[in-house]
Amino acid sequence: MLHDMRTNPLSPVFVGRGPERAALAEGLAAADAGGPQAVLIGGEAGVGKTRLVDQFLDEARALGALTAVGACVEAGADGLPFAPVSMVLRALHRQLGEELTRAATGFGGELARLLPELGEPTAPMGTARDVEVRARLFELTARLLESLAQERLLVLAIEDLHWSDRSTRELLAYLFRSLQRGRLLIITTYRSDDIHRRHPLRPFLGELDRLRTVRRLELDRFTRDEVRSQLAGIRGSQPSDDLLDHVYRRSDGNAFFVEELASVSCGARPGMISDSVRDLLLVRVEALPETAQRVVRIAAEGGSCVEYGLLRAVVGLGEDELIEALRSAVGASILIPQDDGSYGFRHALVREAVDDDLLPGERSRISRRFAEVLEAAPELVASEQRPARLATYWYHAHDPAKALPAVVSAATDARCRHAYAEQLHLLERGLELWDSAPDEVRSGLRVAYEAESYPLCACDDPALSFLDMLAEMTLAARFAGEPERGLSVVKRALRVLDTMEGVGHPLRAAWFWTERSRLTRWLGRGSGWDELGTAQRLLEGFPPSGVHARVLTEAAAWGAVHQPDEDSLALAERAVELCREVGDEKAEVDALLSRGALLVEIGRGEEGLADMRAVAERVKRFDLVAAFTRSHVNLQSVLESMGRSDESLAVANEGIRLAHRYGLRDTQSWIHGNRADALFSLGRWDESEAAAVDARRTAQHPVTVSLAAERLVRLALARGDLETAETELALMSEHGSVAPQYAHPQAHYRITLAALRGRILDARQLLAEAIREGLAPGTGVYTWPMVDAGAQAESAARGVPAAEPGASEAIAAIREFAATLPRRYPVWAAWAQLVEAELRRADGTARAADWAAVAEAFDGLSRPFQRARVELRWAEALVAEGDRERAAELLARAHAAARPMGARLLVEEAERLAQRARLPLTPEQARAEGPGGDASFGLTPRERDVLALVAAGRSNRQIAEELFISPKTASVHVSNILAKLEVSGRGEAAALAHRLGIVGAERDATPAA
Incomplete structure (x- = not known):
């Protein structure tokens, strides 16, 4: 009604901000070229952030851009999620109408949670809910913006980010990271003076600083000359020096204060x-x-x-x-x-x-009036804002009887909108109000949605309603990525249950113990088995229920990771049957995946793969999004474990497409990580590194961050980049799970790094500690490489004086542990033979035939790196046994395979062996050296003469007399020869010279002058 009125006194002249306007123009040009950009504008309150944005939006519109503005509101702190994003989408819808609706075709019902104009929100796909659906909401928002920005330049502004709710920040972070195409520029503003050390925006800004497409601008206060220009614009004439001094001193260059001072200075009374x-x-x-x-x-x-x-x-x-x-x-x-x-x-x-x-009473009275009016006429506020606004008004009205139900209702709405951080905040506010609310209000509360098999209360016991709220808080904390808070809530719930003497609620207690197990594992504070055992004992004697299905399914999943044996398989079988009995499809597919993984572990691979492939097909056919978070990830993992890397890669590529379709960012991290495994095994290391980087880019939880680092550690070690390996290993170690799939790779890389640094005693201790942990042997893909690292360390240390004490005991311990490991699949059996061959090399008993057998074991397994390493060892053994022709063939093949992979350490070792043994590595070298090979071994003609006499048993004095040189010069020649031949003494040099033909009889008889 008053929209056309102008507000004064705003300066009609835009003052200053040259560098900031230039930066915004650069961002706009980059966006117009097809690369989405973001600009974050910070500055103290009143410094002119909004005026700068308004000016820039006017200029962008003049260039043909479509603009939309949203703003964070202070109510966001009380659980009004996604408010600025909804405002932006609503502004776009007003301008584009049906075009936006068409762009959202196929997923408009899901985006209706942000833009109600698109219709009624649809139910989650398949069994999906919670985190999976929230991730999909983020992805679909990104797709909508990318679609709209294909045909036009789109500029979106979101103001007052310092008031943003966590869900909005997470959605913006997702957009900034994941938007890859489209003519789109997003601008945000925030008060830098409000961002104290613990403000939640601070880590958000720090995270965005690392993104290439995001730039930050900080607005300074105006200079004195800029204040003069601003005053001139407001007043229509140049200010006097006295007025300028007065305003500049009192405003300190803050643009908003300048305006206020200018308005009261126009005819204002002194003081x-x-x-x-x-x-x-x-x-x-x-x-x-x-x-x-x-x-x-x-x-x-x-x-x-x-x-x-x-x-x-x-x-x-x-x-x-x-x-x-x-x-x-x-x-x-x-x-x-x-x-x-x-x-x-x-x-x-x-x-x-x-x-x-x-006044305090005045504030609460006004808040009450807002709440009463909104309750009586809910249509006065947009539907998506109504629950949170009502909860805020009643809370500030200091009326617990009305505030508690409103807060619980707003929490329900926040969960339905997948705003879990806001849901958690509201539920915490509910706990604050709990004791003050009347009994009849508390007993009348009911949780309006299922809490993942949690048994809802069936009576009016207020304590049970309180437990319902704690159950919802537990899930909200887990989904919001706050496991510490979730664990604290679980412990509180269990204390409440312990105090309920004579009542007993074992089903609820079992549910909370299961959650405690999951959160304990997530935080890396134990295996979680004791908690699951407690949950199972609590269920004894009760008829089957959803809680039973959840507990057994969780226990089966635990067994697949921590104890893959027949007992765990039997548990998984019972879980599948129970899930079918109680009709819990989500739990059933989880149990089937665990059963499949366990069947693979105990050697019934085809049966296990059949289970897992069946689930994967169900996922694709019925869009079982919740099951997808395990189906393709676990299937590709077990295929890789069985040595079927090509199949694993195919499943991964399909999984990436589905993860993109479902909008599951963290699941993408798991799949990219498994892709990195398959590509590493196949020798495609550059692609493996790219997949590992993608895994890190999409990681959202400590586990996936750690696993991304794990893949980069492996590559760095194989390439000989020890500094990078140490850095990534530190990140990997931040997740301290004791499960073999996490603990054994960590031990593997620590052992390898210690050995490469020459710390054999450390390497031995690390392996001994891993063995002493008493962990289940785990799977071949995790445990055999760790044992092989220990064997390689002993093999490399052979002959090193410091390593000799305790070497035989260490070798025996490795053999003993290796004997306990399964060899059910060809790749596991090949690892077993490789370990034994390295141990024989370590104790000096390895023969060429041993390495030939290992090479045969790796035939057809698509493991080029291991095959190259085996051929290098085989060539080394053949040289020692005198078969130089076959050794040369194998050595050249190993070298040729290792170079394109970037296996620097293996390449260098092959080159050293070639130099020592006078073997060519390429056909060109072979032609250049001729049939007899190059007998120089890097020696000069004079050094060859000296070596001939060393081989004949001459002393330095005798060599000096025979070659007419001084004894000191002869000694220098001998030292150089020993270094070039990499031998420790004259006897070894003589033996090597005779064995390899470096000197001949004619050279012994007739030294050169």
């Missing part, structure tokens, strides 16, 4: 301005008529923006009187009409000052 900033901000308000002041005070308590209808109902004025009051407030530049018909404060500082000026 009108208080030294208090709040008093300064209230000057305009106090100059309004009394009715307008009352409207402004009520609007301040209503939120950042208040709908006209709601404000009218709360104020209680006639329409004409209200419009007149609003006209005064708008004319004084206190309120601004919004596009949606609501009214907001021109600057948040004014609203804060007005709100702070309210």
Whole structure:
């Protein structure tokens, strides 16, 4: 109604900000070229962030861009999730109409959670819910924006990020990372002076600083000359020096304060301005008529923006009187009409000052009035804001009887919108209100949605309702990525259950113990088995239920990771049967996946793969999104474990497509990580590194961050980049799970790194500790490489004096442990033979035939790196046994295979062996050296003469006399020869010279002059 009114005194001249405008223009140009960009603008309150954005949006529109603006509201802290994103989408919908609806075809019902104009929200796909659906919501939002930005330049602005809810921050972070194409620029603003050390925006900003497509701008206060220009624009004439000094000193260059001071300085009485900033901000308000002041005070308590209808109902004025009051407030530049018909404060500082000026009783009375009006006429507020706004109003009205149900209802709405951090915040507020609420209110509360098999209360016991709330808090904390808070809530619930003497609620206790197991594992504080055991004991004697299905399924999943044996398989079998009995499809597919993995582990691979492939097909056919988070990940993992890397890679590629379709970012990290495994095994190391980087880019939890580092450690060690390996190993070690799939790779890489650093005693201790842990042997893909690392360390240390003490005991311990490991699949059997061959090399008993057998075991397994390593060892043994022709063939083949992979250490070892044994590595070398090979071994002609005499048993003095040189020169020659031949003494040099033909009889008889 008052939308066309201008607010004064805003300067008609835009002042300064040259570097910032240039940076925004650069971002706009980069976005227009097809690469999505983001700009974060920070600055203290009142410094001019909004004016800069408004100016830039005008310029962008002049260039043909479509713009939309949203703003975070202070109610976001009380659980109003995604508010600015919804505002942006609603603004786009107003401008594009059916075009936006068409762009959302196929998933409009899911995006309706953010934009109700798209229709009723659809139910989750298949059995999907919670985190999976939330991730899909993020992905679909990104797709919608990418689609709209294909044909036009799109500029979106989100203001006041310092008030943003966590869900909004996480959605924005997802967009900044995942948007890959489209002419799109996103601008955000935030108050830098509000970002204290523990403010939740601080880590968000730090994370975004690492993104290439995100730039940050910090607005400074105006200089004195800029204040002069601003005053001239506001007043229409140049200010006097006295006025400029006065305003600049009092405002300190803050643009908003300059405006306020300019307005009161126009004819103001001396002493009108208080030294208090709040008093300064209230000057305009106090100059309004009394009715307008009352409207402004009520609007301040209503939120950042208040709908006209709601404000009218709360104020209680006639329409004409209200419009007149609003006209005064708008004319004084206190309120601004919004596009949606609501009214907001021109600057948040004014609203804060007005709100702070309210008396405590006055504030709670106004909040109560807002709550009562909204309850009576809910249509006055947008449906997606209504629950959170009502909860906020009742909470600030200090009425627990009304606030507690409103808060619980808002928490329910937040969960339905997949805003778990806000749900958790609201439920915590509910706990705060719990003891103050009347008994009849508490006993009347009911959880309106299922809490993952949690048994809802069936009586009016208030304590049970309290447990229901704690159950929802547990899940909200888990889904929000706050396991510490979740574990704290679980412990509180178990304490409550312990105090309920004579009542007993074993099903609820079993549910909480199962959650405690999961959170304990997630935090890396134990295996979680004791907690699962407690849960199972609590269920004894009770008829089958959803809780039984959940507990047994969790136990089966635990067994697949920690103890893959017949007992765990039997548990998984029972879990499958029980899930079918109680009709829990989600738990059933989880149990089937665990059963499949366990069948693979005990050697019934085809049966296990059949289970897992069947689940994967069900996932694709029926969009079982929740099951997908395990189906393809586990299937590709067991295929890799069985040595079927090509099949694993095919499943991974399909999984990536589905993960993108479902919008599951962290699941993408698991799949990319497994892709890295398969590509590493296949010798495609550059691709493996790219997959590992993708795994890190999409990781959202400590486990997936650690696993991404694991893949990069492996590559760094194989390439000989020890510094990178140490850095990544530190990141990998932050997740301290004792499961073999985590613990054994960590031990493997620590052992390898210690051995490469020459610390054989450390390597022995690390392997001994891993063996002493008493862990289940685990799977071949995790445990055999760890044992092989220990065997390689002993093999490499052979002959090193410091390594000799304890070597035989270490070798025996490795053999003993290896004998306990399964060899059920060809790749596991090949690892077993490789370990034994390395141990024989370590104790000096290895023969060429041993390595030939290992090579045969790796035939057809698509393991080029291991095959190259085996051929190098085989060639080494053949050289020692005198078969130089076959050794040369194998050595050249190993070298040729290792180089394109980037296996630097293996390449260098092959080159050293070739040098020592005078063997060519390439056909060119073979042609250059001729049939007899190069007998120089890097020796000069004079050194060959000296070596001939060393081989003949001459002393240095005798060599000097025979070659007419000094004894000192002869000694120098001998030292050089020993170094080039890499031998430790004259006898060994003589033996090597005779064995390899470096010297001949004619050279012994007739030394060169």
